[in-house]
Amino acid sequence: MSSYTRNAYTRILLGILVANLVAIILVGASKYLVTYLEGNHAGNSSGVFIFSSFIVVPLLMGAISAWYWHPLQLKTLAYIGWSAVSTLVASAASFIFLKEGAICLIIVSPLILCFTLTGALLARTVYRRKNNTLNSSLAGLALLVLLADTFSSHENVRLVSDTLIVNAPIETVWPHVVEYKPITLEETYWLFQVGMPSPVQSTVDGYEAGAGRKCIFSNGYVFDEKMIVYKPNEELTFDILSQPHDPEIMGHIDILRGQFILKDNGNGTTTVIGNSWYKLYVFPGWYFNLWSESITRNVHLRVMEHIKILSEKNV
């Protein structure tokens, strides 16, 4: 890459900068337009990121970059390298202008890189054929998809469920489900290890339906909850009343409800089922659900493992 001329560097940098500028304008405009259109359905999110933001816009970014790069006859390896640089610039721009968090950017970067590279390599082939009608048709089609996506409904509520067997009777397990002492277990989930807040403690204001509950996370964040079902040794269901507005993943997901169901196995052990309902504000759902399910599952397991240790200590 060191053998580039000054003109080549200018074209490469222009390809990155113009692509990112267009991306910021498109993502910013679509984000606030969708949030405005969704009205109250947008919930506590700071804005809805439609699937186009992570698919159509990166494809366009790649195509715009390739427009500047294709006269340079760059090798595929250079396209991969400079597309990675463009993804880094996009991540930095999102951090600065869209106030995104670092972990959120770690999650989204592979998606952006893959689609930016796809756009760049496809566009390189298309530009070689020098068919301007085809070029403008493809750009028009991409913008049409972006517009159609912006004006479509965006509703993505999911449930994550996990089960754990505790070697203790149900009446020993129940108190630790309602509230538990600080978790001292070592972090094993890699996102918790790199700084994502993990659950630490739960406290309650009372022992009845309607009472308040708090779930405290490692960075001091508190989820305020209200217990709506309180059936000792059977079920605890709570709605999330308020959650922290962190620029990380919290800004793009609303945790709606949590639930613990206990079942007596009849042999001195108890089955604990943990359920969480959440609403995602980032699309495509098939990609972000992989992450949100994994994160929610690890929150569940950290709490449930803690409950298991506390309960089995008392047997």
Next chain:
Amino acid sequence: MFDWIVTHFGFLKHVPLLPHVFDAWLKLVSLFTNKNLSDYIDDIEAEVLSWQHTDVSAHKYGGVQFNAFNRELGHIHGNGLLDILFSQTQKLVLMNRYPIQHHHVFKHSGWVSFKIKTVSDKKLAIELLRAAYIQNNS
């Protein structure tokens, strides 16, 4: 990995753009498994484009497609898998002479598959594409 995905998720190749995204992912993965592969593919592309009446396009199922005389000669996927179309007779002759195999999906057609990994594979790939080019020109 490639064969497993093609076998189990091959039906997804009809989803617009998805094969191209998959191919870009293959290119990214190949960087870690064989960092010279993308250069080999670039060299093959440059060589084929130096022949008369040839051009390249994006293959509908991902990869670079080589065309000559308005017909497809073959294509290379992002993992270096070269697919070339020959007549059935020529396919059998070439399969006896070179370490090439039946096409990874269409085994009973004139298509052959060849995995490019090394510089000598690159040379053989060019030789095979040249044979397909001559076949199409005759």
